[in-house]
Amino acid sequence: MNSTQQSGGVDATLRDFWATRPVRPRSGSKAAGVSAAIARRYGVDPILVRVAFVVLACYGGAGIVLYMLGWLLFPKEAPPLPGQTTPSREPTATWIVVVLVLLLFPSLMWMISSMAVLGLAAGPVALYLLHRNQGDRQVTGTSNPPPQATPTGENTWVYPGAAAEPQTPPAWDPLGAAPFAWDLPEPSEPEPPEPRSRRYRWFNPVALLAAFLAAVVVAGSGAGGAPAAAAGLGVLGAAMVIGAFLHVGRWPILFAVPLAMFALIASFADEYRFNGDLSVGDLRVAPIETTDVLSSYDRTAGTVELDLSDLRISTGQVVETTANVGAGKVLIRVPSTVDVTAHCDAEVGELTCLGRHANGQDLQRSVTDEGPDGLGGGKLVLNAAVGTGNVEVVRD
Structure with missing residues (x-):
């Protein structure tokens, strides 16, 4: 650890990080060079850095936003200036900066959720700890090493x-x-050195066992597949970070990548109510008798149009039904003189609930409308929800 980091606190570490921040190399990168820059700066395996970005991407897309921030803030390695032998630095191209800024603003607005905020915080904290422990390391792998x-x-x-x-x-x-x-x-030729016995042989098996136990415990609590996969993935992520410092094998990567994909699919299914059989398409029904009204109308993606404008409902009778769509639209028409209580919910999108209008994220409205004839007669209780899309409950 360098003297600046030893004598100073967080502020000194941050200043030292900015002054010696990673430089995106001209060669050896897969995309913009952010992962390669971090790996070269701190002497870790670039595969681990890329896996970390993939894992964070499962947390509401935080890894994608963090990668764009690295692309924006980390300079690019440039050819040596006249009279110099070491590579120079150049800022990110102006047109790339403009594109990244235009993408970052809506991305940050879209990611206002607890899971995404957790992922956005985990990346900088991990980078801070990495610099705190490895900040005094000399940069290796430059494109133009200084001549003798x-x-x-x-x-x-x-x-x-x-x-x-x-x-x-x-x-x-x-x-x-x-x-x-x-x-x-x-x-x-000198005799090759005797191969050293591999240290920490127990680390990878213990990490895999800990990840499995974490997933089993969470699944056993009834939390579901997505939280169980996320728990196992979190343990594997921590193991890979520790393993990068111990220079142990890469076994956790083989399990982390498919587990991350499973967690992403499972969380997407839970968020958008993809329960039961997958159903895609439009559903349009117009029941006349109350006995024809089902308790629930569901679609994974598409439209649920429930026309109750001609429903024959007697005085004092209460009819309740639910309409759920993962991605698409819910439209419910109600009779002109029936008392209606509507609960409208849209995680992302727009809703019109008996004259109440709203758009954005995490929308919830509960409205009771007794109709033009006032209280009395039959009553409808409606629950209308979408994951992404529109909800409309309108009086005929």
């Missing part, structure tokens, strides 16, 4: 046939001859 200095002066000699590489003879020559006068055999 060439000795200069009067007392120089050159091997025959090697005029471009002058060398300085030893200060004391007991035989009175330069080394090129001796026809000595070439030195033999």
Whole structure:
């Protein structure tokens, strides 16, 4: 750890990070070079950094936003300036900055949820801790390593046939001859070192077992597949971060990638109510008798149009039904003189609930309308919800 980090606190660490922040390399990158820059700056495996971005992307897309921020803030490696031998830095191109800013603003607005905020916070915290422990490490893997200095002066000699590489003879020559006068055999190759026994052999099996137990415990509590997968993925993520410092194997990656995909699909299914059989398409019904009204009308994606305007409902009778759509539209028409209590819900989209209008995220409205004839007669209790899309409950 460098002296700045030892003597200062968070503020000193942040200043040191900004002054020595990772530089996106000209070669060896898969996309914009953000993962390669972090890996080269702190001496970790770039695969681990890429996996970390993929895992964070499962938290409401936080990994994608963090990658764009790295693309925006980390400079690009440039060819050496005239008279210099080391690579220089150049800022991100202006047109890329404009595109990234235009993408970041709506992305941040879209990600206002607890899961996404958790992912956005985890990335900078992990990078801060990495710099806190590895910030004094010298950058390796530059495209243009500095050349070796060439000795200069009067007392120089050159091997025959090697005029471009002058060398300085030893200060004391007991035989009175330069080394090129001796026809000595070439030195033999040194014996390869004995292979060291691999340390921390227990780490990967223990990490996989801990991830499995975490998933089993969460699943056993009845939380569902998505939270169970997220718990196992969190343990694997922590194991990969620790393993990067211990230089152990990459076994957790083989399990983390498919587990991340499963967690993403499961969370998407839970969020948008993809329960039971997958149903896609439009559903339009217009029941006349109350016995024809089902307790629930569901679609994974599409439209549920429930026309109750001609429903024959007697005085004092209460009819309740639910309409759910994962992505699409719910439209319910109610009779002109029936008392209606409507509960409208849209996670992302727009709703019109008996004259009450709203749009945005996490929308919930509960409206009771007794109709033009006032209280009395039959009553409808409606629950209308979409994950993404529109909800409309209108009086005919």
